[in-house]
Amino acid sequence: MVSEVPVKRKSRGRSKGGKGRSDYVQCSICGELVPRDKAKKFSRRISIVDPVLARELQQKGAYLPRIVDTKYYCISCAVHRGLIKVRSKNERKRRRR
Secondary structure (H helix, E strand, O other), rough: OOOOOOOOOOOOOOOOOOOOOOOOOOOOOOOOOOEEOOEEEEEEOOOOOOOHHHHHHHHHHOOOOOOEEEEOOOHHHHHHHHOOOOOOOOHHHHHOO
């Protein structure tokens, strides 16, 4: 006898589609290994130059390189940090853009 497990989300919390197994990434806070398609990815661009100096250089027309800092968070850490919100049952079913 096979019992059906209740499904909270149609995607089961992943954006995998029909790709099969996906590789893992490490959560930046707790270190948990999370599938890449389930982890929440946040990128930000960081300037390596002091802000006061950067303003002066930009006025002179200099090009300032920036580093892209990418962090992956597991769902529990992302919720705890307030990066994503817990949604109600009706809101979960709707796609967000």
